[in-house]
Amino acid sequence: MSGGAEALTMLQSAQRDFKALCAMLDPETFSVEIFGFHAQQTVEKGLKALIASNEIEYPHTHKLDQLILFVEKLGTDVSELWDFIELDSFAVQYRYAAYDQYDENVDREEIIEVLERFLIFVRESIKEK
Numbered sequence: 001m002s003g004g005a006e007a008l009t010m011l012q013s014a015q016r017d018f019k020a021l022c023a024m025l026d027p028e029t030f031s032v033e034i035f036g037f038h039a040q041q042t043v044e045k046g047l048k049a050l051i052a053s054n055e056i057e058y059p060h061t062h063k064l065d066q067l068i069l070f071v072e073k074l075g076t077d078v079s080e081l082w083d084f085i086e087l088d089s090f091a092v093q094y095r096y097a098a099y100d101q102y103d104e105n106v107d108r109e110e111i112i113e114v115l116e117r118f119l120i121f122v123r124e125s126i127k128e129k
Helices: 003-022 032-052 064-073 082-090 100-105 108-127
Strands: none
Touching (some): 003 108, 032 082, 064 082
16 A cells, blocks of 8 residues: 555544544543543554655554654654643553543543644645645
């Protein structure tokens, strides 16, 4: 698969996670662990789309800091992406353990707004290639 095609595939996958995330505003129905997992996946796949759009194979990792550093090496300003690292624990750790003590501190609507802007950025960056 070419880099452009892989970038679009990853972007579409990120958008599916984001769409699911948008339906998870109710903490009584969707635990913070599930919400956080889809938020992390949205970012991970978005970053991988950015990397693939440069005709480069992205690293097979869930670690957002590694992916952000990779994107930075490609010349992209990543200053607004570093806060996403907080989502890393949802990729593995909180898939299997409770995160209840922080549940009331998660502003789901704000996370959705930030991730929506991120996906717009990814989409626009891919179009420029």
